[in-house]
Amino acid sequence: AVNAGMKYIAFTTKHHDGFCMFDTRTTDYRVTHPSCPFHSHPRANIAKEVFSSFRRRGLAISCYFSKSDWHCPWYWAPGFPVTDRNPNYDTSEHPDIWEKFVRFVHAQVEELMTGYGPIDVLWLDGGQVRPPDQDIRMAELASMARKHQPGLIIADRTVGGEYEDFITPEQVIPEKPLSVPWESCITLGDYWKFFPNDRYKSAANVIHMLVETCCKGGNLLLGIGPDAEGLIPSEAASRLLEIGKWLKLNGESIYGSRPLSPFSMGNVRFTSRDRHAYAIVLNNSGKAPPPAEMEIRGIEPQPGSEVILLSDGQPVVWEKTPNGFAVLTGDRFREDQPAWVLKFRVSGN
Template identity: 50%
Template sequence: MNLKLSRVLRNPQNCQKTKRNYQLRRCNERLTLFVFVLTTAFWLGINPISGLAQETHNNYVWPTDTLVLQKLHHWQGEKFGLLMHWGTYSEWGIVESWSLCPEDEGWTKRTGKYADDYFTYKKAYEHLQTTFNPVDFNPDKWASAAKAAGMKYVVFTTKHHDGFCMFDTKQTDYKVTSSKTPFSSNPKANIAKEVFSSFRKQGFMIGAYFSKPDWHVPYYWWPYFPPKDRNVNYDPAKYPDVWNKFKQFTYNQIQELMTGYGQMDILWLDGGWVRPYSEKEQKEQHIFNQDIDMPKIAAMARKNQPGLIVVDRAVGGPYENYQTPEQQVPDKPLDHPWESCITMGNSWSYVPGDHYKPTNTLIHLLIRIVSRGGNFLLNIGPSPKGDWSDTAYARLKEIGSWMKINSSAIYNSKPIAPYAKDNLVFTQSEDGKATYIFILTDDKNTAGDLTVPTSIQLPAGLLSAKSKITVLGQPGWKTKLDEKTASLQIKQKGAATIKYALVLKVSKP
């Protein structure tokens, strides 16, 4: 995970958000690709044709492949996914990969007895391969817990920036299935394949996280030069033979994932600094051009996985089919597909004693993200033994209890203005026939107990006296609207404990 991305996203020069609304035009023509794009955009409430502003770029490009558009539309309706950062770094309980990066940043800090000498540290870090043995690994358990929580898709780290592969690649021996790795003798040694299989059996969409930079392979950090930062440590234009070996290495690994691991829905590429740079960018940013030929990679991937969603993070253009704001929620709906990736704890990777966000916070994040037209990708870091903490399982169980009652207001929903007002949040069904009103507890109320108000003040025009209003999970409750004041009275029936958020469904007359 690029921990610097959140800074980039907050940069106003890179975060130009358009406020233009999309107006749907009814059409009686045959369903063509153009109409399909309009239909997809209507589902988001946005305009795919106007000058698109992105959260990190201003060059979002809508896919033109009908199968990709169809899958992207389906993914947008799923709303809630699971991300897992896992690798040998879990043994030390440290940040994933970044302690190998010779940059002076907070997240790259080295600790422990090897910290004072970089090359000794890197050797010890890579030696973790010889002790990695997650004997408690049980992906069926994860898939069941995620499904019960209401999650619909998974993104798993097949390889992070450190280059250690959690799949049986043929391109390197720095992998979980190597004889150097104790877990290689386990029947479930090909961890990525086992994860994908378990979640696929539970009906999940499958996403493969893959790091474009690789700090282990000698074709990216060429041993002839010491690494100086996260980037390639030589000029690819000056040493094209070395760079071409890296391009082929990357292509081959992605091809393995796209051909030997079942149906794939998402190729989630991290390390956005590995991309083409113009001569001006190279000069101004003092950076080498790092073109790995994404057109060739994407063509190969989609030949093997038709309709594949490609997410070339923080790059923009035709191979970033949706954007991934990190550890944050946009204030307003964006005019393109997007997903907030946020940690359940404080860290992306496993850290002993990590502090996990309260269920109240996690459900509110889900509601607010969905109300702005996005998806919520929630990260959990497995331990070195191969399991989640008891707290993570407890959080998922509590989310699931709430979702069993209120998921109709989450899945296949789209934004409706004003999106949020005080402790009220709004969504609407995909067909626009129903509006949902979320009454949230105080964000600071970690217990999540809601004192249901006797009345709420709604935005003017949101509903009429003819609207049919039901309280999800509370069929005996009554409501009454005063159209003049836009005040909605709520009358409870009996004693009920409401947790995290109460949801009202408003059906159009």
């Protein structure tokens, strides 16, 4: 993950199926229960191991947790037909059952907020669990979570309101910058889960998605499904390392950056950081050589200032044009790069 350039991990502690990847006291349906073959492993509490490992390497922790739970008898109750992903009973007619479920969810979240070290983000999925029919008492839940984890960011996904600190577009990047914090969650392959012979996106494709996300002020959460042994497939790992190599040279234009108008112009995306502008030129021609002269429209450097090719830290020859500025490329603009990044100051900075 570090070599891939990642800055945080979002780990699925429990998905909609209800199987807990942590040592909960609330249900036997967990990885540490004697009925699970993995329970005897010294690192059976997978969530704790993953969080601790990533934290030791300086990565932030996002704790994914599904509010809905199809295994819990207080969400899909015995004796009622299951018709969809919602509770299979009328919660207004059976408030006693629903109250048991609310307490069940609160207990699991409290376990995660108290027994797994510092948590940076509580990523709540299952957006159908919301008032009026599925009131999980979010005010109480958020207050409890933040009491144990001060500064906690919460994503009450798709619900909106004061407990959705950022929004989470799925498998899509917004067309324009948004007025609220956001994080696009997109799979590396075709599936969220592990799938044999999955079709993984190329490293160049993911880098372009990352640039597109950052120029609009968002984060990219890349979904990767490990296999049954907990291993990342070799093809997926190879993609991640390719992404990391590009970020090692050009990450300055990505990490901690902010959108910069005009955001996007042709195949160029713009970001800013520490009073510098970055023009990220997407290589859309595969591995063909770049043109001898490359024009950047919609923005121009300060007169007499340097324009730096970020990958080698050296200045390029540039000149002002009626619509922006142009740079001479040459051999330093390697044709195998998914994107080239130019760093400069603009007027007023």
